[in-house]
Amino acid sequence: MLALVPGLSELRVRGRRPSVPAELRIYAIGDIHGRLDLLNKLLARISNDIALRPTPRPLYVFLGDYIDRGPSSRETIDRLVEHRNTHQSVFLKGNHELIAIKCLSDPVLFDQWLRLGGLETLISYGVPAETPVNGSQIAKLQSDFHSALPPAHFRFFRDLRNSFECGDFFFAHAGVKPNVALSRQKENDLLWIRREFLSSKHEFGKIIVHGHTPTREIEVGPNRINIDTGAFATGRLSCLVLEGEDLSVIDTSLDY
Numbered sequence: 001m002l003a004l005v006p007g008l009s010e011l012r013v014r015g016r017r018p019s020v021p022a023e024l025r026i027y028a029i030g031d032i033h034g035r036l037d038l039l040n041k042l043l044a045r046i047s048n049d050i051a052l053r054p055t056p057r058p059l060y061v062f063l064g065d066y067i068d069r070g071p072s073s074r075e076t077i078d079r080l081v082e083h084r085n086t087h088q089s090v091f092l093k094g095n096h097e098l099i100a101i102k103c104l105s106d107p108v109l110f111d112q113w114l115r116l117g118g119l120e121t122l123i124s125y126g127v128p129a130e131t132p133v134n135g136s137q138i139a140k141l142q143s144d145f146h147s148a149l150p151p152a153h154f155r156f157f158r159d160l161r162n163s164f165e166c167g168d169f170f171f172a173h174a175g176v177k178p179n180v181a182l183s184r185q186k187e188n189d190l191l192w193i194r195r196e197f198l199s200s201k202h203e204f205g206k207i208i209v210h211g212h213t214p215t216r217e218i219e220v221g222p223n224r225i226n227i228d229t230g231a232f233a234t235g236r237l238s239c240l241v242l243e244g245e246d247l248s249v250i251d252t253s254l255d256y
Helices: 036-052 073-086 095-102 107-124 135-148 151-158 187-192
Strands: 025-029 058-062 089-091 163-166 169-172 207-210 224-226 238-243 246-251
Touching (some): 025 036, 036 058, 036 073, 036 238, 036 246, 058 163, 073 089, 073 107, 073 151, 095 107, 095 151, 095 187, 107 135
Parallel strands (some): 025 058, 169 207, 207 224
Antiparallel strands (some): 025 238, 163 169, 238 246
């Protein structure tokens, strides 16, 4: 069930292997982008892993970008809300959730959101939309989206976290700004940063687990692990499994 990824075994924090607390197993899940089919498949594989290898405390950490691009954004949020009610979970905010919620009140961002995949999200909520849009169309789309958004979904988006720390790992959607303490990171960097973070060899004090920048394979650097394998386009949704000092992967593209 578990796959090994080159580079994971070489990771070090202050000269030792990074780890999470005893009796805890973390399942960190990358960018879903409206692919409910892949989310269901991955959650089933995780459940099977827990059945085969029982653990006292499984913790699910979702790295954001649940919506946009894929065909089933609304259904994906329904599934995550349902999952939260029965499993210990941490849900991080992605840049796509940030911009979608801002669009409820800021018409300036609406056209940008539609071009980033918001069009597919609106359609999944039953809001007919097309691009390009003008001012009066945006006002109607804002109103219709607000009406179509269930209260449970609004609360889900409102309660998303910018980051999460556990043991020797720091989880954020996009990454962190180098030379800034992890406790002082700004939301804009945690949700949007790319080149400055991806090219950095800086020792952050923890291994950064992130998504946001899709790659065909899980990407392991000396200070970070990128688990966004481009699910909406590749059909591969990946999960990093952390337990003690062990690091492995479950994903939807492999036949176990």
